Amino acid sequence: xxxxxxxxxxxxxxxxxxxxxxxxxxxxxxxxxxxxxxxxxxxxxxxxxxxxxxxxxxxxxxxxxxxxxxxxxxxxxxxxxxxxxxxxxxxxxxxxxxxxxxxxxxxxxxxxxxxxxxxxxxxxxxxxxxxxxxxxxxxxxxxxxxxxxxxxxxxxxxxxxxxxxxxxxxxxxxxxxxxxxxxxxxxxxxxxxxxxxxxxxxxxxxxxxxxxxxxxxxxxxxxxxxxxxxxxxxxxxxx
Numbered sequence: 001x002x003x004x005x006x007x008x009x010x011x012x013x014x015x016x017x018x019x020x021x022x023x024x025x026x027x028x029x030x031x032x033x034x035x036x037x038x039x040x041x042x043x044x045x046x047x048x049x050x051x052x053x054x055x056x057x058x059x060x061x062x063x064x065x066x067x068x069x070x071x072x073x074x075x076x077x078x079x080x081x082x083x084x085x086x087x088x089x090x091x092x093x094x095x096x097x098x099x100x101x102x103x104x105x106x107x108x109x110x111x112x113x114x115x116x117x118x119x120x121x122x123x124x125x126x127x128x129x130x131x132x133x134x135x136x137x138x139x140x141x142x143x144x145x146x147x148x149x150x151x152x153x154x155x156x157x158x159x160x161x162x163x164x165x166x167x168x169x170x171x172x173x174x175x176x177x178x179x180x181x182x183x184x185x186x187x188x189x190x191x192x193x194x195x196x197x198x199x200x201x202x203x204x205x206x207x208x209x210x211x212x213x214x215x216x217x218x219x220x221x222x223x224x225x226x227x228x229x230x231x232x233x234x235x236x237x238x239x
Contacts (some may be wrong), residue, residue, distance in 0.1 A: 001134035002038065004049075009041035009065055013049075016058040025051070027060060040139035042130075064081075069138045072100040073238050074162060074185025074193040076230060078153050080107030080192035081146075082221040088128055089222040094142055095132035098238070099227045100185075101143040105153035108197035115146070138214055141190060150200050154207050162187050164209040167228060168196055169218070172211040179212045181235045188228050193221055 004021055006013065015022045025031050037049040045065045053060035055120055075097070079090060081104045119125050129141050131149055147153035163181050166189040189209060191200065204211070214227055233239045 001131070002137040003046070003075060003134050004039045004109070004138075005130050005139065006039055006041050009047070010042050010063065011065075012060065012062050014058060014060045017056065019058065022059050026054075037061065040069070040133075040137075041065075042133075042139055042141065044068060044139055046137075046139065056147050070098075072140045072142065073098040073233065073236075075099050075159075075162075075232060076101040076103070076162070076187045077106065077225060077229070078150075078157075078183075078187065078189040079105045079221065079225060080105060080110050080115050080150075080190065082192065083111070083114055085120045086222040087114070087117075087119055087125075087222060091125060091128045091144075093222070093226045094229070095129060095138070096136045097131070097226070097233060098138075099142050099229060101145070101158075103145045103147060103153050103156065105147040105150050107150060107192040107194075108200055109194035110192035112155055120146070120180065121162065138164040143183055149186070150203055154203060157187065157207075158183060160187075164207065165189070165232075166204045166209040166211050167214060167224060168211050168212040170195065170202075171201060172213055174210075174212050176212040176214055176231050177235070179210060179235070181232055183236075185236065186232050188225075188232065190221060190224050190228065192219070 033051050033054050035051045039049045040046045045068045047063045047065040049061040049063045051059055052062050077099055133141055161184045163186040165186055
């Protein structure tokens with residue numbers, strides 16, 4: 001990890017010996033008294049922590065807080081709920097890309113049992129976000145929401161003037177890399193690996209989504225999310 005995330009911007013913390021953060025400091029960073037660590041408060045500032053005590057019971061740090069990191073990019077993903085392992089990768093890479101929001105929905109051709117996985121029924125998804133943020137050295141985490149189908153997902157979309165783009169290799173000849181993004185970011189809709197149903201395509205047209213493709217090869221959902229987010233970020237000038 002490149003940053004240790006904390007719940008609150010306290011100026012002094014004590015971590016017991018069996019705390020994963022203590023083990024990381026001792027075994028990976030090999031830092032002792034006087035050593036410094038990069039820390040951050042969730043949705044808050046970044047800071048520098050100094051180790052002021054290290055004994056058998058744990059370590060104590062004192063923190064000097066600085067500025068908050070850059071805000072998340074105006075990029076929202078709507079994703080047909082994929083298999084859990086793919087969803088884990090989407091969570092991880094979305095944090096590194098600065099995605100502001102991810103809405104998962106049960107697509108017509110998707111597998112409904114994915115919603116019952118351990119990832120979503122426990123706090124694992126939250127831990128995955130935090131771990132990704134610690135690697136990306138940011139305190140900003142995307143909003144995560146779930147919807148029973150595409151219709152409810154589209155209805156819950158926050159009002160904005162962001163570009164609306166749906167990926168569908170079978171319904172367009174326009175490549176995503178040639179699509180206008182504009183200044184207000186984008187909402188990207190990515191279906192399940194089995195593709196869209198006719199009803200879902202109708203709903204996307206009703207909500208005025210531009211249709212674009214990522215080439216003529218079928219991608220895994222997590223690959224499509226990362227590729228699409230990268231293209232949009234480049235088109236918008238964020239990377």
